Amino acid sequence: MLKNFVNKRDLPVFLGFIAIVLLAPIIMAPLGAGYPDLLQKFAIFGIFAIGFNILFGLTGYLSFGHAAFLGVGSYTAVWTFKLLTVNVVPAIFLSTLMGGLFALLIGVISLRRSGIYFSILTLAFAQMAYNLAYSVLTPITNGETGLQLTLNDSRVIDNMFREVSKTSLPSTDFFGLSMSGFSGFYFCAVVLIICFYISLRIFRSPFGVMLKAVKSNQERMSYTGLNTRPYTLAAFVISGMFAGLAGGLMAVTDPLAGAERMQWTVGGEVVLMTILGGAGTLIGPVLGAVTIKYFENIFSSLNDSILNSFFSFMPEPMQHVFTAVAGLFVGEGWHLTLGALFVVIVVFLPGGLMEGIGRIGKLFRRGGDDGDKKEPAAKFATPAE
Amino acid sequence: MKKLSVNRRTVLKGSTAAGVALSMPTFFHSKAYAANFTNAPTGSSVTLGFNVPQTGAYADEGGDELRAYKLAVKHINGEGDGGMLNTIKPLSLKGNGILGKKVAYVTGDTQTKSDAARASAKRMIEKDGALMITGGSSSGVAVAVQGLCQEAGVIFMAGLTHSNDTTGKDKKRNGFRHFFNAYMSGAALAPVLEKSYGKDRNAYHLTADYTWGWTQEESIKNSTEAIGWNTVNAVRTPLGAGDFSQYITPVLNSGADVLILNHYGKDMINSLTQAVQFGLRDKVVNGKDFTIVVPLYSRLMAQGAGKNVKGIYGSTNWHWSLQDAGSKAFVKSFGQEYGFPPSQAAHTCYVQTIMYADACERAGTFNPCGVVESLEGHKFDGAGNGATEYRADDHQCFKDVLVVKGNENPTSQFDILEVVEVTPRSQVEYDPKIFGGNLGACNAGKA
Numbered sequence: 044m045l046k047n048f049v050n051k052r053d054l055p056v057f058l059g060f061i062a063i064v065l066l067a068p069i070i071m072a073p074l075g076a077g078y079p080d081l082l083q084k085f086a087i088f089g090i091f092a093i094g095f096n097i098l099f100g101l102t103g104y105l106s107f108g109h110a111a112f113l114g115v116g117s118y119t120a121v122w123t124f125k126l127l128t129v130n131v132v133p134a135i136f137l138s139t140l141m142g143g144l145f146a147l148l149i150g151v152i153s154l155r156r157s158g159i160y161f162s163i164l165t166l167a168f169a170q171m172a173y174n175l176a177y178s179v180l181t182p183i184t185n186g187e188t189g190l191q192l193t194l195n196d197s198r199v200i201d202n203m204f205r206e207v208s209k210t211s212l213p214s215t216d217f218f219g220l221s222m223s224g225f226s227g228f229y230f231c232a233v234v235l236i237i238c239f240y241i242s243l244r245i246f247r248s249p250f251g252v253m254l255k256a257v258k259s260n261q262e263r264m265s266y267t268g269l270n271t272r273p274y275t276l277a278a279f280v281i282s283g284m285f286a287g288l289a290g291g292l293m294a295v296t297d298p299l300a301g302a303e304r305m306q307w308t309v310g311g312e313v314v315l316m317t318i319l320g321g322a323g324t325l326i327g328p329v330l331g332a333v334t335i336k337y338f339e340n341i342f343s344s345l346n347d348s349i350l351n352s353f354f355s356f357m358p359e360p361m362q363h364v365f366t367a368v369a370g371l372f373v374g375e376g377w378h379l380t381l382g383a384l385f386v387v388i389v390v391f392l393p394g395g396l397m398e399g400i401g402r403i404g405k406l407f408r409r410g411g412d413d414g415d416k417k418e419p420a421a422k423f424a425t426p427a428e
Numbered sequence: 429m430k431k432l433s434v435n436r437r438t439v440l441k442g443s444t445a446a447g448v449a450l451s452m453p454t455f456f457h458s459k460a461y462a463a464n465f466t467n468a469p470t471g472s473s474v475t476l477g478f479n480v481p482q483t484g485a486y487a488d489e490g491g492d493e494l495r496a497y498k499l500a501v502k503h504i505n506g507e508g509d510g511g512m513l514n515t516i517k518p519l520s521l522k523g524n525g526i527l528g529k530k531v532a533y534v535t536g537d538t539q540t541k542s543d544a545a546r547a548s549a550k551r552m553i554e555k556d557g558a559l560m561i562t563g564g565s566s567s568g569v570a571v572a573v574q575g576l577c578q579e580a581g582v583i584f585m586a587g588l589t590h591s592n593d594t595t596g597k598d599k600k601r602n603g604f605r606h607f608f609n610a611y612m613s614g615a616a617l618a619p620v621l622e623k624s625y626g627k628d629r630n631a632y633h634l635t636a637d638y639t640w641g642w643t644q645e646e647s648i649k650n651s652t653e654a655i656g657w658n659t660v661n662a663v664r665t666p667l668g669a670g671d672f673s674q675y676i677t678p679v680l681n682s683g684a685d686v687l688i689l690n691h692y693g694k695d696m697i698n699s700l701t702q703a704v705q706f707g708l709r710d711k712v713v714n715g716k717d718f719t720i721v722v723p724l725y726s727r728l729m730a731q732g733a734g735k736n737v738k739g740i741y742g743s744t745n746w747h748w749s750l751q752d753a754g755s756k757a758f759v760k761s762f763g764q765e766y767g768f769p770p771s772q773a774a775h776t777c778y779v780q781t782i783m784y785a786d787a788c789e790r791a792g793t794f795n796p797c798g799v800v801e802s803l804e805g806h807k808f809d810g811a812g813n814g815a816t817e818y819r820a821d822d823h824q825c826f827k828d829v830l831v832v833k834g835n836e837n838p839t840s841q842f843d844i845l846e847v848v849e850v851t852p853r854s855q856v857e858y859d860p861k862i863f864g865g866n867l868g869a870c871n872a873g874k875a
Contacts (some may be wrong), residue, residue, distance in 0.1 A: 284861050
């Protein structure tokens with residue numbers, strides 16, 4: 044039964060992925076990242092990056108506009124909470140659907156071009172979506188302040204079936220299971236695992252092979268008489284649905300949708316995540332998402348007093364020098380550290396973190412058994428051409 | 429007989445199951461049974477969360493806010509010269525922390541984005557165990573974080589946020605604001621404008637196109653129209669536009685003789701500088717000298733705009749040149765610590781932190797509901813704004829408002845604004861019902 048479920052060769056990776064995701068609160072605790080909100084972000088941006096990778100990693104189409112689908116997903120989810128129910132199931136379903144619909148709309152137009160023109164078109168659409176959300180569509184999006192739940196929301200389904208408090212705001216739940224804290228993380232984790240599985244199946248399917256062929260030589264594909272547009276459009280819509288789902292989950296764990304979620308910088312961030320982790324690899328995008336979110340949340344929170352205690356084993360003058368130097372790279376300087384890391388990775392490991400892991404794996408193999416080609420790590424470290 | 433075989437697959441399966449089982453404890457012990465409210469302090473210290481923009485357009489304000497917070501923590505813990513602890517009356521703080529516990533703090537970068545600000549605030553609450561979150565340099569962010577604190581069951585002490593919404597339609601029981609708002613700006617400015625520019629004026633608004641800009645435009649429009657001014661046009665400009673020339677050129681031929689800039693931060697610096705460069709202030713329209721008004725002033729912005737602010741009216745929450753005992757004490761200890769005078773953002777953040785600490789001390793508990801109760805309707809004096817009250821109906825502070833003017837003859841690089849008038853509280857007060865909204869019930873978090 045399991046054989047039909049996952050390719051035998053991929054099974055260890057899949058099971059390993061499940062184990063690591065479910066154990067994340069324990070694994071991340073020593074790194075200072077074992078608290079629910081950041082773990083939720085890891086999972087959600089992992090989903091976002093996995094979806095983006097289906098488009099960018101497989102077809103090579105670089106979209107800067109995926110933030111728009113993320114935002115659409117969030118707005119849809121919050122409106123579902125406001126109008127229907129705070130149970131998350133309809134919200135997740137609708138936000139995925141809306142993400143896909145918007146992707147279809149933008150994809151049909153943008154995919155008429157490829158290469159840099161495609162990237163610019165998606166960027167333009169994302170900027171339009173952002174400006175619409177920020178000011179023009181304020182009645183729907185609540186503009187800069189962001190869409191929040193209020194006491195006056197109609198919540199039609201909730202009002203029919205359960206007791207509704209008149210004085211305090213409801214919180215989102217999955218049939219009674221609260222969506223904040225660790226239960227929220229485990230909910231996202233399960234969705235992440237499902238998304239990872241879908242991505243794995245796409246990578247291994249004939250459809251996935253077709254997408255990889257588009258990436259390696261689209262012209263030759265068209266010379267053989269094959270229309271590649273439906274394939275790329277399908278990949279675009281699927282990645283848009285992943286983004287919508289990720290946006291929906293953001294609203295599920297924290298019922299607020301703001302326009303800045305649609306800003307092109309968010310679209311750029313997911314590009315960074317994918318490249319940092321390793322575009323075209325299965326696990327790479329998730330690794331990239333975790334790395335970037337870790338920097339954003341943990342490095343930015345370090346301040347001089349924390350550094351001082353970290354370097355306290357040194358003699359006093361040295362401690363001050365080290366604190367001053369390190370202080371440039373943490374706190375408000377976390378962008379600098381991330382930028383440096385990104386440069387190092389792109390220059391020395393063009394295949395991203397996954398290439399690094401692959402190389403380390405190879406080192407060990409060279410020491411022991413020569414050339415065991417079946418080692419799964421090597422398989423996943425090679426980016427799709 | 430079936431042989432027990434151990435292969436790689438069963439090992440992996442087994443370890444996955446074990447992993448799930450191992451992670452269950454963390455699932456359950458999420459401090460659910462530890463206390464009767466969120467992050468109840470158990471050790472000898474309490475943690476406060478300072479959530480300010482350290483990068484982005486408002487990084488200057490954020491940096492100054494952080495300096496003020498650090499100073500406030502020092503004073504509450506009994507270090508330094510005590511600052512306003514010596515001047516605020518009444519005050520229960522003894523200079524030994526709060527309720528005998530030493531105050532520690534954590535910091536975060538809001539990036540002036542709601543998402544980043546909420547992520548940062550959540551980290552403080554979930555990981556660092558912060559009891560109170562304070563900060564903000566944008567009303568959107570303040571409203572978003574206030575909502576989060578309400579859900580999480582901690583107190584939110586708003587920093588620099590000027591929109592009517594923060595304590596208007598988006599007010600929350602767990603949130604308090606010391607800073608003034610757009611309505612008060614309008615109410616304080618109008619009489620001064622009437623006195624200097626007369627009743628017969630035509631105003632042209634340029635407004636930052638987001639919630640704060642709109643509430644300010646509305647408030648200023650209402651109060652200037654009440655003194656007989658006519659509003660020629662109100663044009664929305666995108667946030668962070670950089671170049672405002674296309675918005676300023678039409679002003680020249682609109683027949684308006686007053687330009688009102690509902691901008692803040694770098695937008696205000698750019699639009700004001702360009703308006704002056706275009707020669708608007710040298711023009712004579714309808715037989716009157718053309719003038720510019722900037723309803724919300726901050727010294728940091730005025731510094732950026734340089735000599736262009738000379739003679740331009742605006743309102744501000746506080747200014748370092750005030751001569752009352754509280755202001756003097758604060759300016760002195762801030763200056764000793766950092767070498768320059770504090771901004772109004774620094775002042776409001778400092779006061780908010782002290783008042784939170786004092787409220788805990790008076791309530792005898794850190795429980796948010798207790799703190800809310802002791803802050804609601806609390807009256808105090810000696811914090812630089814004269815008699816001040818946290819109004820119970822909307823958690824907005826009511827106090828005198830300063831009308832300021834760009835200094836014609838500055839004596840130093842900080843001496844840019846001069847206080848023209850101190851508008852008494854009674855003149856800027858309003859009915860809490862006019863903005864709608866609902867405080868809801870207080871939330872102490874996980875019981």
